[in-house]
Every structure is written in C-alpha cells, then in structure tokens.
Amino acid sequence: DAMVIQNPRYQVTQFGKPVTLSCSQTLNHNVMYWYQQKSSQAPKLLFHYYDKDFNNEADTPDNFQSRRPNTSFCFLDIRSPGLGDAAMYLCATQGARTGVPNEQFFGPGTRLTVL
Amino acid sequence: QQQVKQSPQSLIVQKGGISIINCAYENTAFDYFPWYQQFPGKGPALLIAIRPDVSEKKEGRFTISFNKSAKQFSLHIMDSQPGDSATYFCAASISFGNEKLTFGTGTRLTIIP
Numbered sequence: 001d002a003m004v005i006q007n008p009r010y011q012v013t014q015f016g017k018p019v020t021l022s023c024s025q026t027l028n029h030n031v032m033y034w035y036q037q038k039s040s041q042a043p044k045l046l047f048h049y050y051d052k053d054f055n056n057e058a059d060t061p062d063n064f065q066s067r068r069p070n071t072s073f074c075f076l077d078i079r080s081p082g083l084g085d086a087a088m089y090l091c092a093t094q095g096a097r098t099g100v101p102n103e104q105f106f107g108p109g110t111r112l113t114v115l
Numbered sequence: 116q117q118q119v120k121q122s123p124q125s126l127i128v129q130k131g132g133i134s135i136i137n138c139a140y141e142n143t144a145f146d147y148f149p150w151y152q153q154f155p156g157k158g159p160a161l162l163i164a165i166r167p168d169v170s171e172k173k174e175g176r177f178t179i180s181f182n183k184s185a186k187q188f189s190l191h192i193m194d195s196q197p198g199d200s201a202t203y204f205c206a207a208s209i210s211f212g213n214e215k216l217t218f219g220t221g222t223r224l225t226i227i228p
Contacts (some may be wrong), residue, residue, distance in 0.1 A: 004158075031214070042204055042218035043159065090158050094214060102147040102214045106158035 003027050004107035006091050012113045013081050021076040021110045023091030031094040032074040033104065034066060038087045049074060078112075086114045119207050121219025128226055134192040136222045138205035141186065145207035149216070150179065150190045153202045162203070163190070195226045 005024045013019040023032065030051050035043035047056045049068045063085070065077040078085055091107040120139045128134045138148075149164035165172045165179040165188065172179045178191040192199055205219040 006158075033215075040221070040223075042221050045215060048215070092158075102208045102210055102216075103149070103161060103164070104214075104216060106151075106160065109156075109158045111156070 004091055004093055004105050006089075006107040006110050008110060009108060010111045010113070012115065013078075014115050015083065016080045019078050019081055019112065021078075021089050021112070023074045023076075023107055024072050025091075025093045025105075026072070027093055027095065027105060028071060029093035029095040029105070030071065032068060033092040033094070034064075034074070034076050035090040035092065036085075036087045037090055037109070043090055046076070081112070081114045083114050086112055088112075119205060119217050119219045121205050121222060123222060124220070125223045126225070128192075128195045128224065130195060130197060130226055130228050132195050132226075134195045134199065134224055134226070135189055136203055136205070136224070137187065137189045138207075138219050139185075139187045140207050140217075142207070142209075142217075143186070144209050145217075146210050147208045147214075148179070148181065148188050149206050149208075150177075151204045151206065151218075153204065153221075159204060192224075195224075197226045197228060200224055200226050 007022050033048040034046045037043045045057050046060045063079050067075045088109045090109045092104040094104045122137050150162045151159035152162045153159040163174050163177045165181050167183050176193045181188045203222045206216040208214050208216050
C-alpha cells in the first residue's frame with residue numbers, strides 16, 4: 001500500500017564517506033522532490049525533478065547530487081558527508097498533471113547519521 | 116515575499132479543547148494552502164488544504180479558516196486528542212507553474228489529558 005518508499009530508513013556513515021539514499025514511488029507522479037529536515041525545523045528543499053528536468057535550489061551545496069533514472073526512482077547522493085549533513089532526508093512526489101496538481105506526498109524519510 | 120510565517124512555535128492544549136495555529140503569507144500569487152502533520156521520525160502527511168476561493172474548509176475535527184484580504188489562514192483542531200500531538204506545518208504554493216511548497220516554521224502541539 002506504500003506509495004512513496006524510502007530506503008534505507010536509517011543510514012549511518014562516516015565523515016567523508018559517500019552515501020546514497022533512494023526513493024521509489026508507485027503513484028506514477030512526474031515530479032519528485034528531495035528535502036532535508038533538521039530537528040525542529042521545516043523541510044528544506046534541496047532539488048526536484050519535473051519529469052526528467054532537474055532543478056537545483058540555489059543554496060543546495062555541491063556536495064549533494066541527484067539522479068532519476070526513470071519515473072519511479074530517484075536517488076540522493078552525498079559525496080562527502082559532513083557532520084552538518086546529519087538530518088532526516090525526505091522524498092516527496094507530486095502529480096503535476098493529474099489529480100490535485102499541488103499535492104505532495106511524502107515518504108517516511110531516511111535518518112542519516114554521520115560519525 | 117516568499118515567506119510563510121507561522122505561530123505559535125509550540126502549543127499546549129488540554130484534551131477536548133480547541134487547538135489553533137496561525138499562518139500569514141505575503142505573496143498574493145499563492146493559491147494553494149495545505150497543512151501537514153508530522154509525527155516524530157515520520158514524514159509529513161497532508162492533513163487538509165484550501166484554495167483562496169473559499170473562506171473555510173472542514174474535514175472532521177480539522178478546519179482551515181482563510182482570510183484572503185488579510186493574507187492569513189489558520190488551522191483549528193476541535194475536541195483535541197492526545198493522538199493529535201505532533202508538529203504541524205502550514206505551507207503555500209502556486210498552481211501550474213511553480214508548485215514548490217513554501218513551509219511555515221512549524222508548531223509543536225501537545226495535547227495533555
């Protein structure tokens with residue numbers, strides 16, 4: 001029944017060791033978002049894909065990259081995680097051409113710990 | 116101009132009481148105003164949303180009141196229950212062009228027995 005799936009739910013990495021987080025969706029939505037959420041803060045948009053078009057937020061560090069090989073999957077790569085990158089990473093989808101165009105559906109998140 | 120201001124930062128309400136969270140925006144191009152509920156360790160879940168062509172929307176115990184002229188909207192939780200204890204985020208976006216959500220800063224709601 002899960003619509004937006006994130007793996008793993010918990011990820012522990014070492015300072016500077018690359019890590020990849022994954023998101024998949026069964027909604028066939030054309031828009032996918034990656035957010036970073038730190039404790040007691042609102043989600044912060046990192047980037048999003050509108051179909052295959054990649055849109056980076058101006059203040060997203062170069063350390064963060066993303067790939068979307070097909071409609072269903074999207075990956076977040078953190079090339080050299082720092083202690084400040086420890087956070088919850090949220091994936092969200094949106095069917096910009098179907099249903100309620102603005103409605104975003106969030107996954108359960110991946111909690112990243114950097115040692 | 117893209118900000119959405121949310122208050123209060125935290126709120127404690129007795130069981131059975133009314134919880135009220137307020138948001139204000141500046142950008143008059145916003146035309147979709149959702150509220151998200153987030154439990155610890157979980158992703159945000161859409162609770163209720165409104166468009167500016169109506170002044171109120173009710174779903175069960177949850178009501179959004181919308182004041183277009185004042186550029187304010189609020190969430191009312193009637194008969195608040197301990198299970199409503201969570202963080203609530205208001206947000207705003209623009210349809211058909213830039214649907215990115217602009218979030219408020221969040222309100223941590225605690226319902227006490």
